[in-house]
Each structure stands twice: as C-alpha cells, then as structure tokens.
Amino acid sequence: MTSTNHPAAPAARTVRRGLAPVPFLAPGMIYLILFMALPVGLLAFYTFFKRGRFGGIVFEFTFDNWAKLLEPLYVGVILQSIVLAGIVTLLALLIGYPMAYAIAGLSPKWRTVALIAVVLPFWTNFLIRTYAWILLLNNAGWVNQWLQGLGITDAPISMLYTPQAIVVGLLYMYLPLMVLPLYASLQQLDPSLREAATNLGATPWRAFRTVTLPLSIPGALTGCIFVFVPAMSNFVIPELIGGGKTIMVGNLVRDQFFEARDWPFGATLALLLTILLVIVIVVQTAVSRRLTEGPRRG
Amino acid sequence: MTTTRRIVAAAAGTIALAFAVSSCSSGGGDAVETLDPNADLSEQTLTVSIWADYSPEDLAEKFEAETGVKTTIVNHTTNEDIVAKLTASADSGIDVAFVSGQYAQALGEQGLLAELDKGLIPNEENLYPEALELAYDPGNVYSEPYAWGTTGLCYRPDLTGYDPTSWNDLLNPKPELVGKTTMLSTDRWLAEPALKAAGNSINTTDDDELAAAKEQLLKTKSTLLAYDDTTFYSKLVSGEAAMVQAWDGWCNYGIAEDPSIKFVVPEEGSDLWVDTMTVLESSKNKEAAMAFLNYILDPEVQTWVAENILYKVPNKAAMEALDPALIESYPTLGITVDELMEQEAIVDLGEDTLKYVDLNAEVLATN
Numbered sequence: 001m002t003s004t005n006h007p008a009a010p011a012a013r014t015v016r017r018g019l020a021p022v023p024f025l026a027p028g029m030i031y032l033i034l035f036m037a038l039p040v041g042l043l044a045f046y047t048f049f050k051r052g053r054f055g056g057i058v059f060e061f062t063f064d065n066w067a068k069l070l071e072p073l074y075v076g077v078i079l080q081s082i083v084l085a086g087i088v089t090l091l092a093l094l095i096g097y098p099m100a101y102a103i104a105g106l107s108p109k110w111r112t113v114a115l116i117a118v119v120l121p122f123w124t125n126f127l128i129r130t131y132a133w134i135l136l137l138n139n140a141g142w143v144n145q146w147l148q149g150l151g152i153t154d155a156p157i158s159m160l161y162t163p164q165a166i167v168v169g170l171l172y173m174y175l176p177l178m179v180l181p182l183y184a185s186l187q188q189l190d191p192s193l194r195e196a197a198t199n200l201g202a203t204p205w206r207a208f209r210t211v212t213l214p215l216s217i218p219g220a221l222t223g224c225i226f227v228f229v230p231a232m233s234n235f236v237i238p239e240l241i242g243g244g245k246t247i248m249v250g251n252l253v254r255d256q257f258f259e260a261r262d263w264p265f266g267a268t269l270a271l272l273l274t275i276l277l278v279i280v281i282v283v284q285t286a287v288s289r290r291l292t293e294g295p296r297r298g
Numbered sequence: 299m300t301t302t303r304r305i306v307a308a309a310a311g312t313i314a315l316a317f318a319v320s321s322c323s324s325g326g327g328d329a330v331e332t333l334d335p336n337a338d339l340s341e342q343t344l345t346v347s348i349w350a351d352y353s354p355e356d357l358a359e360k361f362e363a364e365t366g367v368k369t370t371i372v373n374h375t376t377n378e379d380i381v382a383k384l385t386a387s388a389d390s391g392i393d394v395a396f397v398s399g400q401y402a403q404a405l406g407e408q409g410l411l412a413e414l415d416k417g418l419i420p421n422e423e424n425l426y427p428e429a430l431e432l433a434y435d436p437g438n439v440y441s442e443p444y445a446w447g448t449t450g451l452c453y454r455p456d457l458t459g460y461d462p463t464s465w466n467d468l469l470n471p472k473p474e475l476v477g478k479t480t481m482l483s484t485d486r487w488l489a490e491p492a493l494k495a496a497g498n499s500i501n502t503t504d505d506d507e508l509a510a511a512k513e514q515l516l517k518t519k520s521t522l523l524a525y526d527d528t529t530f531y532s533k534l535v536s537g538e539a540a541m542v543q544a545w546d547g548w549c550n551y552g553i554a555e556d557p558s559i560k561f562v563v564p565e566e567g568s569d570l571w572v573d574t575m576t577v578l579e580s581s582k583n584k585e586a587a588m589a590f591l592n593y594i595l596d597p598e599v600q601t602w603v604a605e606n607i608l609y610k611v612p613n614k615a616a617m618e619a620l621d622p623a624l625i626e627s628y629p630t631l632g633i634t635v636d637e638l639m640e641q642e643a644i645v646d647l648g649e650d651t652l653k654y655v656d657l658n659a660e661v662l663a664t665n
Contacts, residue, residue, distance in 0.1 A: 052385070053404070053648070053649060053651070054381050054382070054385045054404065054405075054408070055378070055381065055382045055385060055386075056382075056385055056386065073659075073660055073663050073664065074663070076663070076664075076665070077663050080665070138536065138538055139537070139538055140536060140537060140538070158477060160538075161523055161524045243480075243522075243523060243524025243525065243526070244483055244524055244525035244526070244662065245519065245522065245524060245525065246665065247662055247663055251662075252659075252663065255658075255659065255662070258376065258378055258379065259378060259484060259485070259655070259658065260655040260658075260659060261378055261381070261382065261655075262655065
C-alpha cells in the first residue's frame with residue numbers, strides 16, 4: 001500500500017516502512033478487532049438467522065431479515081430518521097456557528113466561562129434534562145405560561161408530543177457537540193490571514209466569507225457528524241418528548257430487542273444503522289481532506 | 299496472514315460458543331422430582347427475580363428470619379427482559395421468577411418451569427377458588443398468582459365532561475377530547491381496545507380481525523396525545539390528558555394525587571391480567587423456592603401488595619382483611635372477583651404471538 005503512494009521510494013526502505021509501524025499499530029488493531037470487528041461481525045452473522053419464540057437465535061439460514069428492511073414501513077422510518085437528524089444537524093450548524101464564532105472572539109477569561117457554560121448541561125443526567133423539556137413544553141408549562149402572560153397567544157399551544165418537539169429536544173441535546181469542534185477550528189485560525197485580507201481592502205464580511213468561512217468548514221463538518229450520528233440513533237427523546245407517536249431507527253432497534261424479542265431483525269437494523277453512519281463518516285472525511293488539501297496545492 | 303487466521307479462529311470460536319449456548323438451553327426435565335418436605339432450608343439459598351418496587355423492601359430479610367434461607371432479590375424491568383434471561387442459558391441462576399400469566403404459560407410449555415409441589419405450599423388454600431382455575435395455568439401447576447387486575451379507562455370527569463363507558467370513547471374520542479387521550483403500547487394491550495370494541499377476543503389469532511384492529515388503531519393514533527405505558531396517570535393529574543387507557547392499579551396512583559379521577563371497565567369487557575410466581579426447573583433449591591411461594595401466599599405478607607402498590611391480590615384472606623377505608627379511597631380495589639372473572643384472561647398464543655408483535659410495530663411506526 002505504501003509503495004503506491006511513493007512510487008520512487010527504494011525497495012528496502014519500503015520494506016522497513018512496511019514493518020516498522022506494526023508494534024505501534026498492534027494495540028490499536030487489537031482494540032479494534034476486540035471491540036469493533038468481532039461484535040459487528042457477530043451482529044452481521046446473526047442477521048442471517050431466524051428469531052426464536054422467546055427471543056434468541058434459531059440457527060436456520062434465511063435472508064428474511066434483510067428482505068424485511070425493504071418493506072415500506074421500515075424504509076419510511078429510516079428515511080424519517082435521516083430527515084429528522086438532518087434538520088437537527090442543519091439547525092445546530094446555523095445556531096452553533098455564530099455561537100462558536102462569538103466564543104472564539106472573547107477574551108481568554110470569558111472564553112473559559114463561555115465554554116464551561118456550553119459543556120455544563122452535560123454534567124446533568126440525560127434523562128433529567130429530557131424530563132425538564134417535558135415540563136417546559138407541556139400545556140401548563142413555562143413556555144405556554146409566558147406566551148399567554150405576554151399576550152402572544154390566548155390558549156396553550158400543543159408543543160409536546162410532536163415531531164417538532166423531537167427536533168427541539170435533539171437540538172438541545174447535541175448542540176454543544178456542534179459548538180466545540182467549530183470553536184476549535186475557528187480558534188486555530190491564524191488571525192494574520194484575516195488581517196491580510198482586511199489590509200488588502202476586504203470588508204469584514206468579505207474577509208469572513210473568503211477567509212474564515214472556508215477554513216472553518218472542516219470543523220463544521222466534524223460538528224455535523226458529531227450531531228448527526230447520535231441524533232440518528234437516539235430513542236429516548238422520540239419516546240418521551242415525541243410521545244412515542246413518531247419513531248426513529250433507534251426506537252425500532254430498541255423495540256426489536258426488548259419488546260418484539262426479534263434479535264435477528266434487531267441486529268439487521270442495528271447493522272444497517274452502523275453501515276449508514278460509517279458511510280456518512282467516510283464521506284465527511286473525504287470531503288474534509290479535499291478541502292484542507294485543496295487550497296494548499298492551488 | 300497469521301493475524302487474519304487468528305481473527306478467523308477467534309470468530310469461529312465465538313460462533314461455536316453461541317451455538318453451544320443456544321443448543322443446551324432447551325434442557326427441561328420431564329420427570330417430576332420428589333422434594334424432601336423435611337429438607338434443611340438453612341442450607342439452601344434463593345435468588346428471586348421480581349419487578350422493582352413490587353415487593354416489600356425487607357422481604358429477603360423477613361423470609362430469611364422465618365426460614366433460614368439466604369435470599370437475594372434481583373429486579374427485572376419487563377416480562378420480555380426476564381424471559382430473555384431465563385431462555386438465554388440452561389441455568390440462569392434464578393430460582394424464583396415473577397412473570398405475567400401468559401409468560402408463565404409459555405415458559406411452562408418450554409419445560410423451563412418446575413411443577414409446584416403443593417404439599418409444600420399449604421397457603422394455596424388462602425387463594426380465591428377462581429384463582430386456581432385461570433386459563434393460562436389451570437390448577438396452578440407451574441405458577442401461583444401474586445397480584446391481578448384488569449385494564450380500563452382512567453379519566454378525569456371534570457375534563458371529559460361525561461363518564462365514558464365504552465372502548466369507543468377512547469378509540470373515536472369526541473372532538474373536544476382529541477389530543478387529550480393516551481393508550482398503552484406494550485405487548486398485548488395496544489390491540490385490546492380495538493379488538494374488544496369490535497366484539498373480538500383479545501386472544502384472537504384471526505388475520506382479518508387483527509387487520510381490522512390495526513386499521514382502527516391507525517385511525518385512533520392521530521387523535522392521541524401519546525402512547526404511554528409508564529406516566530399516563532401523571533398526565534391525567536397535570537391535566538394534559540383527560541382519559542387514558544390504564545391498568546387498574548396504576549390508575550390508583552393518579553387517584554392518590556387527585557381523588558376526582560375515576561376508573562371504568564368498558565362495557566365491551568376487558569382483560570384479566572395476573573402476575574405470578576414461578577419456580578425454575580433449573581433451580582437447585584426447590585424446597586426453599588416452594589417455601590418462598592408459600593410464605594408469599596400468607597395473607598399477612600400478601601396484604602402488603604394491596605396496601606402499598608394498590609393492586610388487588612387473588613388472596614381471599616388478604617383481601618378480606620383490607621381496611622374498608624382503603625377500598626373507599628381506591629374503588630378499583632373493590633372490583634369483585636366475579637367482576638374480574640367476567641374479563642378475558644390473556645393467554646400465550648405460541649407462534650401467533652408474533653402477529654401481535656408485528657401489529658404493534660406497524661401501528662407504532664406508521665405516521
């Protein structure tokens with residue numbers, strides 16, 4: 001593999017380069033095999049068998065689980081999950097970018113305060129925060145009280161137990177995961193690049209558009225992955241804030257294992273989810289690499 | 299190369315292990331063991347798996363003080379959860395498991411449960427005679443009932459404006475109640491209102507009847523506030539919901555906070571659910587396990603269930619000893635045995651259980 005990247009390298013050097021990394025790679029490879037390749041392999045193995053009456057696996061070979069994925073019902077749930085997680089990611093980017101930009105521009109002291117404020121919610125249990133949203137959004141909740149108190153609405157608006165509530169819940173939950181990588185990439189930007197643009201006559205907006213924005217795209221892409229991946233597989237928020245009426249792939253997987261006792265189909269859904277997310281990550285990495293390598297060559 | 303071979307070997311090993319585990323899980327014995335009535339219980343230990351908060355906290359200590367059996371209580375969250383544990387390996391390490399009646403039936407048919415030695419459970423005589431003839435296990439061969447009840451409508455008259463009497467009040471709510479009702483979504487209870495409203499059995503396996511139920515449930519879905527199996531009573535208390543499908547005992551938790559809340563068994567009828575105690579065939583401490591079942595069936599012990607979790611118990615002596623004031627506060631505790639017996643017991647449907655699993659998945663996943 002290495003020789004294709006460096007066709008001019010002498011043969012002896014290639015051999016040494018080929019073997020040298022082995023001791024260093026071994027711990028990582030062993031970790032990957034034990035905790036990634038083997039479990040996923042076992043998962044893939046289970047997808048080709050039948051479910052037992054009480055759960056478990058009956059070892060009769062079948063493609064039924066994969067065929068079942070193509071049923072409109074499941075295709076619909078998968079598409080719906082992609083759309084919901086996509087909306088959440090987009091909103092997180094729109095809200096998170098200005099947040100990260102503002103934090104990067106703060107003095108070091110206030111920057112620390114702002115970063116702690118972003119991370120602080122993570123110190124509270126996930127379920128407690130979810131229940132807090134139920135208290136905020138329900139008909140007698142604070143949001144409705146304020147809306148009515150300020151005279152904006154006459155009667156309480158039904159906000160809880162809707163797909164929109166799921167988006168709000170997921171957005172709240174994962175917004176910090178967008179802000180942090182964006183902040184990291186914005187903070188690393190060499191200020192002299194922006195100064196150069198300004199010195200050459202660019203307006204602040206143009207300097208942002210031509211210098212800051214393109215250089216922060218890798219951070220944004222990382223943030224998008226950080227938000228999209230967990231949003232796609234979350235099942236607690238659709239259940240609690242969505243009232244169980246709109247379900248996502250995560251709920252399907254959970255239900256197959258805990259309610260339907262259909263482990264092979266649950267495994268198939270889980271594997272599909274893993275494959276989808278790996279594809280997303282591979283695409284993100286490829287795009288990100290092109291973006292960072294592109295400008296330097298040109 | 300060697301790495302690849304090692305991976306393959308490791309994978310093959312794991313797969314072989316999976317096969318081994320699954321193939322030895324079906325070893326249930328048919329021969330009825332003879333248990334020793336004079337066994338020294340203090341030499342036995344007991345692991346009991348039960349739903350959390352479903353028994354007195356000091357149950358293990360008290361039982362140990364009385365019998366000398368070193369007892370450990372562990373918890374499971376759902377029937378599916380404990381059944382998965384019991385079927386996953388030949389010996390789960392659990393001696394006594396609490397499961398609902400239809401699951402006791404299924405486990406019994408799989409040979410996983412020990413036949414009860416009635417000589418060691420004299421307290422069975424405290425049960426209502428009806429509690430010995432329940433459809434999922436007539437004669438209580440594999441299980442002794444612990445608590446029972448039914449499912450109905452739990453509602454707030456001040457919000458509904460009327461007293462519902464039918465499952466149709468929930469399935470096709472009045473316009474002013476749209477978005478103010480919830481339904482149960484687990485196991486067999488999701489299909490129940492639609493099946494009963496159409497005059498069908500809750501144990502039906504008829505495809506047309508199930509298809510009709512599914513159509514009705516999909517229509518109802520758009521009128522619901524939410525599917526809720528755990529917090530429906532608090533939605534009533536907060537006023538978010540006006541009427542919810544509820545187990546009678548859980549409706550009591552709402553009544554405890556708002557005494558105006560009422561419960562009704564719809565006129566089309568409902569189910570009779572029973573939570574039971576079973577002894578595992580794999581248990582090596584069967585005398586202690588039988589003694590535990592006997593201890594629970596003592597009226598004083600089982601009264602705890604009615605007084606603390608507000609569920610009815612099938613124990614005649616315990617129910618008759620209940621404080622009348624408690625029944626006045628929680629009318630569902632006053633539902634008589636005759637009224638309960640009019641309801642249809644949920645039984646295990648074997649392979650056809652999967653029809654309900656699919657129905658649930660389809661209703662919940664469809665928008």
